[in-house]
Amino acid sequence: MKRDIAPRRVMGLTVQGARYLLLILFAVLFLMPFVWIWFSALKSTAEINADPFGVPGELMWGNLAEAWTTGRFGTYIGNSVLYAVFVVPLVTAFSCLAGYALGARRPPGERLIFGAFLLGIMVPFQSIMIPQYYLIRDLDLLGTYWGVIVPSVALGLAFGVFLMRAFFRGLPQEIGNAARIDGAGEWRVFTRIMLPLARPGLITLVVLQFMFTWNMFLIPLLYGQDENLRPISTGIMFFIGEYSVDRSMIASGVTLASIPIIAVYLVLQRHFIQGMTAGALK
Template identity: 40%
Template sequence: MRVSAAERTMNYVILVLFALFAAAPMVIILRTAFSARLGETGDFHPGNFIDAWRIGNFTDTFINSVVVAVIVVVLAIALSTLAGYAFATMRFRGSQVLFQLFLLGLMIPSEAVVIPLFFDLRTMGLTDTYFAIAMPQVAQSVAFGTFWMRAQFRSMPRSLLEAAALDGATAVKGLTRILVPAARPSIVTLGVLLLVWTWNEFLVALVMAPSGRLRTAPLGLANFQGQYTAETALLAAAAVIVALPMLLVFVFLHRQFISGMLEGAARD
């Protein structure tokens, strides 16, 4: 189908308008982050970021967020890949019922289970630990990740595994040497999604670590906001600090997304 010059121009106009609409809040926050604080003069104050980092104690909160994110992403991807492989390629008694139980994890919001889960973990003495913050998020992530990876593995030709089996490859080798490399774009995308969700998680980290010792970056930002409501420049700088790691992840992995998709199209 040929696209006329008018249609192409209209597409670009619409895309530019949507881009401006999405970028406007970020530009405003970034401009505010460099603006003068109360009692200061001038238009450019990069020191706001240093002050926000020091006052908000973001060193500790970032370390906590990184530790939790690594635990959640690594465990969730590993478990989701194994479960998705099993549901996509194996037939066993109760597999459909078990998969429906996995899907149930997508339908139950964390708000419905976080309080009972807190009391259970407190009884076992596990609150205020990385385990208490990470494991509920692993469970939630595995529910989505299993659905994601099952769909990816089911879309692949079964002839790949059959050929590997004829060559003497076990089920584990078929997964690690054939399906996982072929599904790399989907695994990378899943990892980025889980990383963003884990990094931005607020409720679980708030409830499971009531002492504040393991406060994550979003909790640190909320605490910072409660103390410096009048300092909009510091608040904007703190918001940029918390959001910057995820922005860098998207920028860094953007080419890998495109490269992975092009490789998949070339194989097809």
């Protein structure tokens, strides 16, 4: 009997070690693009051209300051924060309300309404940006902050409703029914009972929508039509000329633009992973 236990233990340790090696391999592959960009941000363009994947010979921290100044990142990061402050809460609030109605209450025509929201995911933005441009122009929103915020909220709702509907639909509805029997109104059931239970999905939506909003490029470029309204993602355009490309400044700009996203993810990573796991299980 003891002879059988030893090979099993060795086999178990071997399988566990193989799993850890595989996870480490995937982690290295995932981190390699980030490390490459960070190394490039601390090199000169000549050094990048000579050895694109090498370690910087001298850390040129001044590249980050130069990219901040030349790319007008001080102005653009303020615009990005403004867009995120409006777009993320609005998309989250509307998605939670619609997701609760479609997932928990299931009104008549629920499948038809949900199918209409799914069209927002299936139809690419490039196919609707021209008619949307004329719509925003007729509403006299071109060249304004609202000209960027309103379509960003509208485009973010499709995925938000899809995500939150799945979470509310997977929650035990008996808890809400018990609260209604005790005299709680529908708004109280939603805000005090069902919404806290959907917290992992809520955090997941906030992280993803913040990432989409922070990285948006085409919407402000088409509908903002003013250099002072552009977000941080457009600052990288300053380093791409007609006949030359400043690779070190591009890498520095990408590094500066990615810092807030990485910070938000690190703060909310536990809830984000819970939300993604729960969504997968549902």
